[in-house]
Amino acid sequence: MSRVVLITGGSRGIGLATARRFVSLGDKVAVTYNTNKPEGEFLAVQCDVTKQEDVDRTFDEVESKLGPVEVLVSNAGITKDGLLLRMKEADFESVLDANLSGAFRVCKRAAQSMLRARKGRMVLVSSVVGLLGQAGQANYAASKAGLVG
Secondary structure, rough: OOEEEEOOOOOHHHHHHHHHHHHHOOOEEEEOOOOOOOOOEEEEEOOOOOHHHHHHHHHHHHHHHOEEEEEEEEEEOOOOOOHHHHHHHHHHHHHHHHHHHHHHHHHHHHHHHHHHHHOOOOEEEEEEEEEHOOOHHHHHHHHHHHHOO
């Protein structure tokens, strides 16, 4: 039985590979992208996870075209690397907003239909950097550590 799967950050890398795998399993897949629209056998929706109105519009479009989201893969993320002493506060905050708060926004929105259906799955893609840290990536490490809890 096919599921409706939404993958944020699906334009390349892990997100795109994950989308292709779900498609190969027969699932109905939607991916989000910010700037580069991916090609594939899935619905591609432009979405900036730092904007709640984009998240809501994306879910509305996916639900109207494919049905309620049953599997969410929260993969969208950015980096703005820099040494801590040179890092601008705006760069720190923008990475946390995209990587951590963005995951919160999509999970909260997905939970609405999942709770109504009494089923669903959420996968949050983190990084080893969130566990071990990395020079020049204080903002990225903090955002990915937050996903692990």
